[in-house]
Amino acid sequence: MKTHFNDKQIKILEVAETLFSEKGFDGTSIRNISKEAKINIAMVSYYFGSKERLLESLIIYRTSDLKSQLDHLIQAELEPIEKINKLIELYINRINCNKGIYRIIHFEFTSKKRSLNHQVFSELKKGNLKSLEAIIVEGQTKGVFRKDIIIPLITPTILGTFFHFHMNKSFYENLLNLKTEDSYNNYIKTNLTKHIQQTIKALLIYES
Template structure:
């Protein structure tokens, strides 16, 4: 998806508001005020609040696909590329926590008139890139063949949010005395733990 600078500004403001006060609690007028644009501009670019959310999801998933392809073209051994892939995923989840929060609620809301089909297809394309990488590793004997490849992403995301959504508990459990220390832990030690987990699932024993 190609968005101009002003559209991206609107999308990021909408993302913040949708995550903080909910889709229903956020008005187009509120988004316009926070983004310092007029309501007519949002209507011109996106048409409606529902279409704005659809555009936000496509913007985020298309951006992920580009970053994913950048990792996949690197000339690295499979194990190093796997670590780079997991690191990318954790970093993106951490940066885009708001989007995940929105998706988790809105995608399961059967009363909502939002078209998720394009988002799902883009997401499947990205997962297809990961599956192709794993398949190549399996063909070369690096990765196990009895692995549910489609659930690897869920393993990464689930582990991340289990810790992040229970932040007060894990700060005490891990002896992290500040939010800054917790944020650093998520992008270092937790990332390494998830890398180890995914490798234990995938790598053939030697």
């Protein structure tokens, strides 16, 4: 599947993302999307073929550039633990700023209602995992990281902590006295991110 889109396609994808997030995939029609995007309904079908293919394109559009960012991180002149910390910052900031698409991904890829092209998204995730693996192997080679790390479980540890916090937003807003959306997002950017970094560091570094 293509990963580069023209301006009209991007407009359609961004409108679809908003509507899928607000109304759900089943509650959104191609007609809804074309009307909101102010583009002829036939043009939406021409570009994407079906609503399912449009959803797949949306996921690729929102996630495909992460690999290049991770590749730049691998090449950076930083110590392995600094790279891991930067990777965690990148993941958390990216998800927190794009909650809509990740909510769509979680629901649609766990739904058995329809058959989406999971292989395309799985290949992206495998590529991102290889980037994480490269950083961890570098740390292991330098004798900084443990040898018994289960690398595929690092990402779900990072994301699972974030999603638990976000899915219980009202509870943590009350518990932590986060009275505004800005204070909530700032807590994620600082305190929650630091907590996740400390957790992952404890998993990676040899005990002193």
